[in-house]
Amino acid sequence: MKLSKSRWLLIIVSLGVIIPFMAPYLTFDPSMSRVPITSTSIQYPVLVGHILFAFIALVSGFFQFIDRIRIHKPIIHRYLGRIYVCSVFISGLLALVVIFYIEDFSKAISFLALSLIWLFTTWKGYRTAVRKRFDEHKKWMIRSFGMTLVAVSGRVLVPVLLFAYYTLNVFSLPGGREKMIEEVLNVNIWAGIILNFIIIEWMILKSSKTQK
Ligand code: HEM
Numbered sequence: 001m002k003l004s005k006s007r008w009l010l011i012i013v014s015l016g017v018i019i020p021f022m023a024p025y026l027t028f029d030p031s032m033s034r035v036p037i038t039s040t041s042i043q044y045p046v047l048v049g050h051i052l053f054a055f056i057a058l059v060s061g062f063f064q065f066i067d068r069i070r071i072h073k074p075i076i077h078r079y080l081g082r083i084y085v086c087s088v089f090i091s092g093l094l095a096l097v098v099i100f101y102i103e104d105f106s107k108a109i110s111f112l113a114l115s116l117i118w119l120f121t122t123w124k125g126y127r128t129a130v131r132k133r134f135d136e137h138k139k140w141m142i143r144s145f146g147m148t149l150v151a152v153s154g155r156v157l158v159p160v161l162l163f164a165y166y167t168l169n170v171f172s173l174p175g176g177r178e179k180m181i182e183e184v185l186n187v188n189i190w191a192g193i194i195l196n197f198i199i200i201e202w203m204i205l206k207s208s209k210t211q212k
Pocket of ligand 1: 115
């Protein structure tokens with residue numbers, strides 16, 4: 001199982017960022033939720049379901065980009081691929097429900113855009129595999145996994161956005177610290193989508209140029 005240093009770094013950073021965020025939800029105790037739980041009906045179980053399946057998608061996704069497995073163990077690649085696709089669909093559809101409980105409009109729309117792009121790119125990746133169009137399949141799956149990783153980049157970008165907020169307000173905090181954090185947490189998913197989109201499309205362009 002040979003992985004380049006940058007891929008190991010990506011795996012370690014991703015798990016290092018996501019596991020602490022997930023931890024309170026593994027207690028299955030709504031009072032530990034960081035996301036405000038405003039309804040006693042389905043909100044909390046749906047949120048926990050979303051998080052658990054998203055984590056399965058994240059971990060299974062990492063295995064799909066290990067060349068040794070993909071090239072030399074196609075059966076394992078196919079099984080893990082099915083697990084990845086099913087968990088994205090379940091987690092992405094549950095996210096569509098969670099969005100109804102988000103109060104801020106900009107934040108809700110950022111998660112809506114993310115879940116629709118996630119479901120769409122994964123669907124295209126699945127369909128192209130079924131039709132044996134493997135060049136396209138690879139591109140769509142890179143796009144899909146790039147969207148999975150918005151859960152990481154959106155959080156990694158928070159300190160950068162806090163600094164940008166402070167700088168754009170000419171080194172002052174007009175509404176105080178809480179306002180700054182609130183504003184940043186309302187836009188960090190947008191920033192993650194844009195950043196990952198640029199990186200993924202650049203990687204796809206670069207690899208199709210080197211193949212020519
Ligand atoms: C890529 C598509 C994804 C979408 C559309 C999405 C959507 C959401 C939404 C709507 C929330 C609730 C946010 C709030 O109310 O403030 C949430 C929370 C959460 N999601 Fe996802 N998510 C995605 C991917 C992931 C992935 C890959 C993971 C990794 C395991 C993940 C883990 C979490 C965690 C831990 C929370 C709770 C956050 C907190 O406590 O602050 N999500 N997600």
